[in-house]
Amino acid sequence: MDPKLTRQQAIREAKQNLILDAARELFSCKGYHETGLEDIAARAGFSKAALYSYFADKEDIFLHLALRELDTLQSKMCQCQNENQPPFVNLECMIKAVFETFGEHFSLLLQLSNFSIAAIHTQSKRQQMHKHYALRLRGMLHEFTGAFAACRKLGKIHTSVSDENCARYLSGMIKSVFLKWRLEEKVGDVEKEIDSIMHFITSGVAGDPR
Template sequence: MNSLNKKETSRERSIKRLTSAAFELFVVRGYHATSLEAISSEAGLTKGSVYFYFGSKENLILHMFDVLKSDLVDILVEALKEERGTYIDRIIRYIHRGADFGAKRPNELLFMIQIAIEFARQDNTIASAVKELYNEIHDAVEGVIKEAQNSGALSNELEPRSFASMIVAVHDGMMLEWHLRGKQISGPALVKNVRHMLLNGIK
């Protein structure tokens, strides 16, 4: 490995460590209460490393949204758009993939939910970026619902946009409940019960 490749590998490793530390601290402390110095320290890097790689907290969080886009949102949207099974199967697949991601990388999923709540009524770059992520998911869920209505598999009395919001709320609420009561309830059992509710409720 030449020196250029070593530098690039070191850079990627440092960015990954900083991003992982930021996901954890933003969830535990909140966005505004977490300093860039704290993130560097948590990552085991020098105080100036986060400034060197990102320059600002806003740039860091936008990078985190890029990670969420490729590693979570694209996967959830793919689950919904995959034309395999019924529309119920596609929604259940979305719930399962979100739960699988949450089980493996809880801080990242909780971060997305938390930031969406924190910046919901603000008008800035961060608010726009997190809304864009959620809009992709909402649009994909709504698309499945409209397809189901067009095929006659779902009642046209349901308003697609608000019904899609309910599905997304069930998914995010499930993950929040799992986080809050993880020591008292079984994650797989919670997902199973959500699936049961959706199957019977949607029918």
């Protein structure tokens, strides 16, 4: 009975992910409000009503999608922590992780950030989920912060700007690249962008004393 259950569980989870994949595609392309449940269902190969077997809400879908993506991101970022590597390399790795995770769906991250704007009116159970959600969002910041802290500990950072702020700025910079891509309607050269960002981070506009 147990293996049967787990298999069913697995199937269920697979279908959930199918739905989330469809949602990711559409949300990142058209935005949250412009995407209808019917669209998602159609793209996932389900009927609109079927979605409600897997998620409670439209919002629930978005939230789970956010959670999934952010978890993926965080796990990738964690893998970048390698004490044997020079500290900035770890940071660069993390940035690359962001680009890789959101890859084609770059604009999704933009929406994630903005979503919390509209979603404050919700309540009770949803509040909890929002907490998770906000937590993960900070997760990225947290990882970045950690990376900066590590660099600082190794004497590579002397700025008076707090690690947390550095992390925040970095995430803003990354989003600015995503935004450029969206407006240009095409993905750019990831390597170059990361390089450029690293240059800017390490020495600002002053030039690279590394």
